[in-house]
Amino acid sequence: MADYDVIVIGGGPGGYVCAIRCAQLGLKTACVEGRDSLGGTCLNVGCIPSKALLHATHQLHEAEHNFAKMGLKGKSPSVDWKQMLTYKQEVIDGNTKGIEFLFKKNKIDWLKGWGSIPEAGKVKVGEDVHNAKSIVIATGSEPSSLPGIEIDEKTVVTSTGALSLNKIPKSMVVIGAGVIGLEMGSVYARLGADVTVVEYLDAITPGMDGEVSKNFQKILSKQGLKFVMGAAVQGVDVKNSKATVNYQLRKDESNASIEAETVLVATGRKPYTDGLGLEGVGVEMLPRGQVKTDAHWQTSAKGIYAIGDAVTGPMLAHKAEDEGMAVAEVIAGKHGHVNYEVIPSVIYTTPEVASVGQTEEALKQDGRAYKVGKFSFMGNGRAKAVFQSDGFVKLIADKETDRILGCHIIGPGAGDLIHEICVAMEFGASAQDVALTCHAHPTFSEAVREAALACGDGAIHA
Known part of the structure; x- marks a missing residue:
């Protein structure tokens, strides 16, 4: 049994940043992470790999559409999908190994495995139990789905599966016109897939400035993405590795369907707190699955804090990072601050x-x-x-x-x-x-x- 000032559960942007700041403030710190690599969803199956594919496919678009205009003549490049995925993995590895280096540099112990809180002041990882004066929950989020949709990560995929398809599909239906759906839809449209975005609301990117949203949809339509708006998805049927998305148009309640080789379910994310044992230690939860915290990220259980996607607010890596640094300051007896009015x-x-x-x-x-x-x-x-x-x-x-x-x-x-x-x-x-x-x-x-x-x-x- 090891004793720590702080144990952070979760090695994503919120968790690893929190751990580093705690260590910098002189606290003996450990971070629990069950993946084979640090960085959480963001570095492994989220922000970083998606940006690699966005960059690669943007270069393809430039070669196909703009090089000749600049006097760069020659045959357009062909796509080696296997190599593109290798490039994506190299980007991931470079970033995650960087976090490992920072942990060693700051003398942070990586407790490899999935953590739980059997009682106040204790964190269990595997068979080992560790004492901690303070515990920070930074367990992030997972993709959420809709009733009637079974995810297999092959034909019907979340963002995780969409980053590692075994081939470029000829057709793709994206359910949800939010950030993840539009980014990944854009990637596959550039790669030649026929992409249709099905959205329940009447506008893409909910919560965004209305004028920007309208112009954004027009631009994406010019780029080849198709949109079915005001459509409530009823379910997805898979047969012979083909998917049929069934939906109902809200304006007239008419039913329709669309077939595709791949369906990307991009209907948002939900907090991931399974297996932590929070109820047993008196941590109060909110109706939508988030951990309830006060203005200092303290939960209803003394000495247990929570940040990032596990609590309320936008599910953004940089918001989690800000909270990670702030809660470290609070634990160290200083003043932690996040300006939620200025989060881009x-x-x-x-x-x-x-x-x-x-x-x-x-x-x-x-x-x-x-x-x-x-x-x-x-x-x-x-x-x-x-x-x-x-x-x-x-x-x-x-x-x-x-x-x-x-x-x-x-x-x-x-x-x-x-x-x-x-x-x-x-x-x-x-x-x-x-x-x-x-x-x-x-x-x-x-x-x-x-x-x-x-x-x-x-x-x-x-």
């Missing part, structure tokens, strides 16, 4: 989509007076030079004070551009502050400045 979200398609803060829809609902500055990438020289002039930057500021309330970007490098506004919002900046800041030319970031200028006297290149 990104969709890594081409073009990328990124947002932070309030949407127009939310502000209208709250009755708050606001103004909008908008600038199209059609007016950005760098974007036009790289064939990515679709999209725009939309900056929202308080009508009276000019303080930035939110930003929504669809366009090249949106996932990086959004952070200028994140920093501005952290400092309580106004749109004018961004407008008066010199931006290098020619860069995509000039579009952000132009949107800020549009909140005042007007953009220059509009």
Whole structure:
């Protein structure tokens, strides 16, 4: 039996970051992880491998559609799917081994196996029981499905199976028009699959700025993705390695179906806390399966904390990382802080989509007076030079004070551009502050400045 100041259960972005910060603050730390590699869903079967495939297939798209325009002549490359999966795995391995190195560097013990909490202050891993003054639950989430759908990870897959199909399907149905569905749908559409997205709601990317959502769907449609909106999936039938997706259109309750070689179920994720024994130690749960915590990430059981996808809030790796660092500070007797008003979200398609803060829809609902500055990438020289002039930057500021309330970007490098506004919002900046800041030319970031200028006297290149 080993004694620790902190044991973190889960080696994903929230867990491993929490463990590293705890160790940096002088706490004797261990991290429990049952996978063969650290990094959790994100590094192993989520964020990182999907970005590798998105990058590879974007390069394919460039070769097929834009190289000739730039004077790069020659035969278009063929796809070696096996090699592409090897490249994806090499990216995963490089990242996960990096976390192992950081654990060794910070003297963190990796307790290999699946953890449970038999009683307060104790964590069981396999047959071993370890004492801990504080325990952090960072067990992440797992894909959620719908009634009438049986996942086999071959024909009917979650995001995990979609990252490792044994061949590129000729046709794919994606159930759910959220981040995961659109990213993976985009990958396979570029690889030549006939992709149809079936969504229950009338708009893609629920919760996103409405104007961005509409433009995003138009752009993806031009790229070959088909959309069936307002459709409630009733079930999926599999026969002879072919799937039939049965759905009902909400507008007239008519029934329809669509066949495909592969069905990707991308209907969201749910907290994963199975086997932890939380009820036995008095940890209170919320109706939707999350662990209930207070403002300091403390559960109802003293000395047990929870972060990341296991608690409320957006299921984002960077949100989990922020909470991991914050809870480490709390455990070390310091002040941990997460600003939940400034957590960006990104969709890594081409073009990328990124947002932070309030949407127009939310502000209208709250009755708050606001103004909008908008600038199209059609007016950005760098974007036009790289064939990515679709999209725009939309900056929202308080009508009276000019303080930035939110930003929504669809366009090249949106996932990086959004952070200028994140920093501005952290400092309580106004749109004018961004407008008066010199931006290098020619860069995509000039579009952000132009949107800020549009909140005042007007953009220059509009």
